[in-house]
Amino acid sequence: VQPHLSFAVSDVEYLITFAVMLIVGLVAGQLVARERHSAARARQREAHTRLLYEMARELGSALLPEQVADISARALRAALDADIHLWLPDANDTLSLDAPASWEDAAIARWCHDHGEAAGQGTHTLPSAPCLYLPLQATMRTRGVMAIHAADPTRLSDPDNRRLCEAAATLAAQTLERLHYIDVAQHTLVAMESERLRHSLLAALSHDLRTPLTALSGNAETLRNALARAQRPEAEQAGLLVEDSRRLARLVTNLLEMARLQAGAVTLRQDWLPVEELVGSALAALGPALDAHPLTLELAADCPLVYGDPLLLERVLVNLLDNAGKYSPPGAGISLSAAREGDYTALRVRDHGPGLPAGDAARLFEPFSRGERESAITGVGLGLAICRAIADAHQARLEAANAADGGACFTLWLPWRDAPAAPFDGENSEHA
Structure with missing residues (x-):
């Protein structure tokens, strides 16, 4: 421009x-x-x-x-x-x-x-x-x-x-x-494989040891009786041999039962049981294992029948009483009580030993777990684990706690059920 x-x-x-x-x-x-x-x-x-x-x-x-x-x-x-x-x-x-x-x-x-x-x-x-x-x-x-x-x-x-x-x-x-x-998956897989291998070994060893141990226990008892009749001084040592063989037989039985329970190979054969018969069979199975401990039985007169597998419930009482005898000093009393409490039948085994260790009491029910890792008391830590597995199979609870005045108390809570009515025989009633 x-x-x-x-x-x-x-x-x-x-x-x-x-x-x-x-x-x-x-x-x-x-x-x-x-x-x-x-x-x-x-x-x-x-x-x-x-x-x-x-x-x-x-x-x-x-x-x-x-x-x-x-x-x-x-x-x-x-x-x-x-x-x-x-x-x-x-x-x-x-x-x-x-x-x-x-x-x-x-x-x-x-x-x-x-x-x-x-x-x-x-x-x-x-x-x-x-x-x-x-x-x-x-x-x-x-x-x-x-x-x-x-x-x-x-x-x-x-x-x-x-x-x-x-x-x-x-x-x-x-x-x-x-x-x-x-x-986590690798650790879980290794743990599962280890557990499966351990169960296989336990089952194999238990089956292989059961027969010779039964023979050993029978022969030891025969030897003790023969020595006692002859009034030989070796009868006392033979009696110790009988007790050790029975203890070893119970240990092998626990190993076999644990392997069977964890493998799911146990079928419950449940029936109605009087508590008195259950306690009597457990005491008979223990034999002289509790001779050093005064035993107090407190079975309620109105205690109802319990519904469960007789052999397995007997095993629970045997293990609990044997555990109480092991951890109680000689002369200390052990009490076994049974009574209905609410919707449960409570079976309690109490000792007057040192009580449960400090910490989580549920850990005692794990396999191969003991209150003290280094202890002079015999056992491998399977008894309470078997008791918990049997309780779970019966839809029951097993609890452990320290008593207020010392000692440990284990309680088995069995669900209460209405017992079947006894059949009425009219002909026998008339004759009576």
Whole structure:
């Protein structure tokens, strides 16, 4: 427009043309800048997606938590020029806080783990912190904390970068949870195989030892009687041999019963039983094992009949009484009571020994578990486990507690049922 290279305009139309062209140029420039920004964002998201895909593929073959940390660190270092550190919880779900680097804060990591929320750079919780703390939140629980330290802290405030960090933390958490369940499955498989092998060995040994032990016990008793009739001094040693053979026979019987119960090979042959007969058969099976302990029987006159397998319930009383005799000092009394209490028939065996050890009393009912690992008292810790298994088979409860005035008390709670009515014989009634 004349004159050239000056702002002197002779016609107002030129000003209008200039304004329109300027507006068009500004709008076009803004649209192009916006499209360029959107294209850059799309390329960045594509790069993040590719990075997460590569990270997920590598994490799929990870077998150790250290590999998870290394793969996550390489991925975020390539994308954000950032360093990371993983804090993982121990067996008690407590965050293991090792010596942190200069940019790490163990207190913030513990808070992040306990609350399951992000903290640090770019968040509303302690935004002045030099790095970002993300909880490794998996399906079941928090698997740890990921601390991310970028060379440029402002990059952690970018929404796309923040989403990348959260996605990486989620992948790491899922991988750690997968590793945890793999470890649990391996331990469970080893435990199952060990338990199956142990049951097979117990069953085989019990069957092979039962016959010679029965013969040994019978021969020892015959020898004792013969020596006693001849009034020989060796009769006392023969009596000890009889007691030891009976004790060993009970131990083998317990091993066999435990193997059968845990294998599910026991069929209950239930019937109505008077408590007096059940107690009498148990005492007869024990023989002289309780001779050193005064036995007190407290059987309620109105005690109802119990419904169960006679042999198995007898085994429960035998094991409980034998256990009471072992852990009571010579001369200490043992009491056996039976009475109906509410909807149950309660059978109690109480001794006056040292009582149950401090801790969880339920642990005593586990196989091969004893109150004291090193003890002069014979046994392998199967008697109470067998009692619990038999009680469970009868839908009953077996509890253990310390008595108020000393000693241990074991209570078998058998569900109470209405006993069938005795058949009425009218002809015999008339003759009577």
